[in-house]
Amino acid sequence: MMPDIDTFTAWTDEACERLPEIFFRDLNLGVVVSEDLKISPDAIDDDLFILGQYERSAMGKAIYIYYGSFMKMYSDYTDNEIKDMIYHVLKHEFTHHMEGLANFRDLEVEDEIQLARYKEMKKNDHK
Template sequence: MRRPIPDYEEFSRLLQELVESVPPEFLRGLSGVFAVREEKRDRSLADVFLLGEYHERADGKYVYLYYGSFLAMGWRDARKFEREMRDTLLHELEHHWEEAAGLPDLREEDERRLEGFRRRGGPRRRRRRVAAGPTWLVARAVAYVLAVLAAVMALGFLLERLGM
């Protein structure tokens, strides 16, 4: 028998569990991860629901997952729903890591995807994404650490050249 799709309270609890499963060093600098009851649509494409967002604001850096948008996707399988929650959280955390490292890659990829939706007048039927597992998480963390090290080395080189 299929498990039912989580209600908002269960969604919030599952999101908290997902956040707690992420190593603390990957959450460094993040002010919070929040479940939002409402759906969120793209401003220029009413057919496109945003499952999550990463925001840098004056008061901190935040990740939001939109319960209403997950419901709007029409998933009937709780496992698929929960897998998408995990994938969305990891996607938004990747934004956090890349922004911290000064890398715009994922933001640019998301913009290209939305621009494609705009040109086509909406999204295509979504293909199954490869689940982001521990190997992916480690690879992203290594990329982040390498980017930070490169920035520190460049700064050291610059300071040395300036005689500081």
């Protein structure tokens, strides 16, 4: 059974505590848990969910973790499996943050490749 938002937020905080402090450098808006179910604008059948997102704006830098997306994708997972997924998504988003600080785009390129694979798969499914 999926945890409530407060439990999910506590698990996200615990996952953050496992990460090195240096990861949080210049992440002035921190890690934010949002209740949103976020569907990728690239989704073809509303089946591509955004679990986390690194955002740079005029206000600063933040990582968003989308509780609603986790609920949709992992509702049948155990607590420990959900905690593992939170940690995995956080590491992914922090990689975007650290690469951004170093002016690298390696993970962005990898994400673009995965998105292209998804689109190709969906194109083949719709034939």
